[in-house]
Amino acid sequence: MTQSTYNFDSCPDRSGYGSLKWDKYKSQEILPMWVADMDFEIAPEIRTALQARLDHGVYGYTVPFAEPVNAVLSYLLRQHNYSAEASWLNFLPGLVPAINLCCHAFTGPKDSVMTVTPVYPPFLSAPNYAGRELIKVPLCLSSKDLWTFDFEAMQAAIKPNTKVFLLCNPHNPIGRVFTRAELTKLSDFCERNDLIVISDEIHCDLLFDPKAQHVVTATLNTAMAKRTITLMAPSKTYNLPGLACAFSIIEDSSLRQQFNKTIRGIITEVNCFGYAGCAAAYNYGEPWRQALLNYLRSNYELVDSTLRSELPEVLFRPMQSTYLAWLDVSQLNIKNPTVFFEDNGVGLSDGTPFGGPQHVRLNFGCPRSRLEVALEKIIRAVKLR
Numbered sequence: 001m002t003q004s005t006y007n008f009d010s011c012p013d014r015s016g017y018g019s020l021k022w023d024k025y026k027s028q029e030i031l032p033m034w035v036a037d038m039d040f041e042i043a044p045e046i047r048t049a050l051q052a053r054l055d056h057g058v059y060g061y062t063v064p065f066a067e068p069v070n071a072v073l074s075y076l077l078r079q080h081n082y083s084a085e086a087s088w089l090n091f092l093p094g095l096v097p098a099i100n101l102c103c104h105a106f107t108g109p110k111d112s113v114m115t116v117t118p119v120y121p122p123f124l125s126a127p128n129y130a131g132r133e134l135i136k137v138p139l140c141l142s143s144k145d146l147w148t149f150d151f152e153a154m155q156a157a158i159k160p161n162t163k164v165f166l167l168c169n170p171h172n173p174i175g176r177v178f179t180r181a182e183l184t185k186l187s188d189f190c191e192r193n194d195l196i197v198i199s200d201e202i203h204c205d206l207l208f209d210p211k212a213q214h215v216v217t218a219t220l221n222t223a224m225a226k227r228t229i230t231l232m233a234p235s236k237t238y239n240l241p242g243l244a245c246a247f248s249i250i251e252d253s254s255l256r257q258q259f260n261k262t263i264r265g266i267i268t269e270v271n272c273f274g275y276a277g278c279a280a281a282y283n284y285g286e287p288w289r290q291a292l293l294n295y296l297r298s299n300y301e302l303v304d305s306t307l308r309s310e311l312p313e314v315l316f317r318p319m320q321s322t323y324l325a326w327l328d329v330s331q332l333n334i335k336n337p338t339v340f341f342e343d344n345g346v347g348l349s350d351g352t353p354f355g356g357p358q359h360v361r362l363n364f365g366c367p368r369s370r371l372e373v374a375l376e377k378i379i380r381a382v383k384l385r
C-alpha cells in the first residue's frame with residue numbers, strides 16, 4: 001500500500017454512532033474540534049485485521065497472547081530502542097484507569113502526588129479521586145520561549161510525603177517532546193526526592209517535527225528504569241481509542257507486584273478486538289502512520305501560519321507532537337472563551353480543567369477542509385467581537 005492510497009481529506013459521518021466528539025453538540029452549526037479523537041478512518045491494514053477477527057465468529061474472554069505481546073515488544077525495540085520483556089507488560093483497557101490505579105498503588109492515604117500544569121485533566125483529578133494530595137507546579141518558559149519544567153519551583157513545592165511524579169511526554173496540551181537533557185534533569189529530580197514516575201507516553205508516535213526525538217523515560221538510565229511505570233497505547237496514533245487497548249511496562253518486580261495487587265478484580269480484560277487492533281497497528285501500521293504525520297504536519301503549519309498572520313493576539317507556541325494546539329486567548333479579553341467560540345460555531349476544549357484558564361485547545365486531527373472552516377470561524381468571531 002503506497003502513502004498516496006491513504007485518504008485523510010474525507011471521512012465518514014459519525015452521527016448515530018454514539019461518538020463522544022460529535023454527539024456533544026446537538027447543533028450542526030458547531031464544528032467539534034475538541035476531545036483527542038481524530039476524524040480519520042483507521043489504516044486499511046488494521047481494518048483488515050479487525051475484519052478477520054470479526055469473521056472468526058467467537059468473541060470469548062481473551063488473555064494476553066503471543067501476537068499482541070510480540071507486536072508490542074518488537075515495536076518498542078524498533079521504534080524506541082527499548083528492549084522490554086513480556087513479563088514487564090500488563091494489557092489494560094486504558095491509560096486513564098491506569099493513572100488512577102497508580103495513584104492508589106504507589107501512594108498511601110497521607111501521601112501527595114506532583115505534576116506540572118497545564119496538563120491533561122485526569123492528571124489533576126486522579127490524585128484527588130484516590131484521596132491523595134495533589135501538588136501542581138506550573139511549567140515555565142525557557143530562554144527559547146518553549147514550555148519546560150521549573151525545577152526550582154518543583155523542588156520548593158515538594159513535600160516529605162510526595163511519592164509520585166505524573167509525567168506527560170509528549171505533553172498534552174502543549175505538544176512539546178521533552179529533550180533528553182530535560183528528562184535527565186527530571187531523572188535527577190526524581191532520584192533526589194525518591195519519586196516513582198508514572199510516565200504517560202500515549203502521544204509518543206505522533207511526532208510530526210522531524211527534528212524531535214522521543215526518549216522513553218525508562219530508557220534514560222538504570223535508576224529511572226527502576227522507578228518508572230511506562231503507560232502507552234496504539235490508540236491516539238492509530239485512532240483506535242474506542243477499542244480500549246493500552247499497556248503498562250514496569251521493569252521493577254516489586255513495583256509490578258504492587259500494581260498487580262491494586263488492579264486485581266478491578267481492571268477488565270482487554271477485548272479480542274482491542275488485541276487485534278493493537279497487533280495490526282504495530283505490525284502493519286507504519287506506512288499509514290508516516291502518511292498521517294505528513295498530513296498532521298501540514299495541518300499544524302496551517303494553524304500556525306493562519307493564527308500568526310490573522311490573529312497575532314492569540315498566542316501559540318511551537319509544538320512538535322500531538323494534533324492538539326494549545327491557544328492562549330487571554331489577550332482577547334473574553335469572559336468565557338469556550339462558550340464564545342461555541343456561540344460562533346467552533347467546539348474547542350476549555351483550558352480550565354487543564355489548569356490553563358483563558359486557553360482553549362484545538363484538535364487539528366481532521367480533514368484540511370474542516371480545519372479551514374474552523375479557522376475561518378475563529379478568525380471571524382475574534383475580528384467581529
Ligand SMILES: Cc1ncc(COP(=O)(O)O)c(C=O)c1O
Pocket residue numbers: 036093094095096097120168172200202203233235241246
Ligand atoms: C496524555 C493522555 N493520556 C491518556 C489519554 C487517554 O487514554 P485512554 O483513552 O487510554 O484512557 C489521553 C487522551 O487524550 C491523553 O491525551
